[in-house]
Amino acid sequence: MKKFLSLACCSVMTFSLVGCSGSDAGNSASGNYVNLAKENDVISMDSRYATDGMSFEMLASTIEGLESVDADGNIIPALAESYDVSEDGLTYTFHLRDAVWSNDAPVTAQDFEYAWDATIKNPKAEYAYLFGSDGACIQNANEILAGDDSLELGAKALDEKTFEVKLSQKCPYFLSLMSFPVFYPVNEEFATEKGDDYALTADALLANGPFKLESWSKGNKLVLVKNEKYWDADNVKVDGMNVNIVPEASTSALDFESGNTDFTKLNSTLVDKYKDSDSYTTVLEGYLWYLQYNFANKYLQNENLRKAISTVVDRQDLVENVLKDGSVVCGGFVPEALSTGPDGKDYRE
Structure with a gap:
């Protein structure tokens, strides 16, 4: 090399x-x-609460969202194999490809709905503001961020493979934001099972991306190995990464x-x-x-x-x-x- x-x-x-x-x-x-x-070490491997660049890098290595970015900065399909946009530009309907988490659970639209809802309703999620008019302009996001618990975020699973997102106004960069970690999915069953330990250790984290976290010695080293269950694993050309702090x-x-x-x-x-x-x-x-x-x-x-x-x-x-x-x-x-x-x-x- x-x-x-x-x-x-x-x-x-x-x-x-x-x-x-x-x-x-x-x-x-x-x-x-x-x-x-x-x-620097990773601060958080929980995509809902991560705020630093190092955490974002490691999250992007292990988890995919609806869209991704290629080497030239172009938005490309990730877990969303395709999408439709309404004539008024206010409704995006994503159609998910067949993909699984590293524990063999299927990646579903419910994983996105759960993660987004948990993020926007938790004041500890600093990047939750990106759901509102300062970011993706998702319907009802501003009101929920302001404390209105009576409203539901304009993002829901229509079925296991169909995720619908309604906007309050047109957002030309909406698809770009879908590659950002705060918009990643979280498997509700696994996260609930792990509770407060979720994403704190390698064993308490699932992957659906090109790599999975094999070990994490905080302040010292992270080891990521190729995720053979990744939908595009054939195009992952290395066996893993040693990340030394x-x-x-x-x-x-x-x-x-x-x-x-x-x-x-x-x-x-x-x-x-x-x-x-x-x-x-x-x-x-x-x-x-x-x-x-x-x-x-x-x-x-x-x-x-x-x-x-x-x-x-x-x-x-x-x-x-x-x-x-x-x-x-x-x-x-x-x-x-x-x-x-x-x-x-x-x-x-």
Whole structure:
């Protein structure tokens, strides 16, 4: 496998550096394993409550939603083999393919209805707001989020393979959101059986995606193995992934050099050392970093003062000479290269 060391650059204010090399086998199991070094551990493998990027990555490796995203950022069918949209654009009817969870239970429309209902009605689910008008615009979501328990979310299982979602208004990016973890399904019977232990350990989690979580040593390592029951398992080309939690970039860089790590993040202090290596490249990602003012402060309530503060920040110098992590200057709240419009132009434009 060819070695690569990649730098993750940000399309906005700050970014991290990433690298990857390539060994043919993992260090915890025989076969073709990919070895990853990650800064942070998973916070939650419960798709209803996860809020951090690392958790989202691992969830997306083990669970699929209605739609997914290909390597070019295009929305493609996942568990929904097809869908219909009403003439007014307010009703989506998803037709699920034959798929099973890793315990052989079929993936059904009820799994989506249960997960969505449990999410939007639980104040601990921080991303539940995406069901409302700030996200997918699902019918009655705003009212339920505001505390109205008398209403039902406009999403229901018509039968085991048909899931209907009604919107309160048109949402052009609705299908894109269906690939986000908060919209993933949850098997109600299994989750109820596990209770408070659900998704806290490998044994307390089901998979319907390309990999399943075999072991999870918190703060140390996750091992994911190929899910042979995945509906598209023939196209999963590796046997699994070893995900090592390595907070220090210098340590993971040394592991990379020794061939024990296939992908690692670099910090700004390591860029000069590796930037001329054939294994080093850059990857544009869509993170945004910004200053948020305290509007309770009487001085900062003054718009002109806030504008003045903004003018004294030399963004170019900040990204090139201070951060040195691949960041690019932020020209607005919408990052560059976040998405491409129907006209082929960057959405930022």
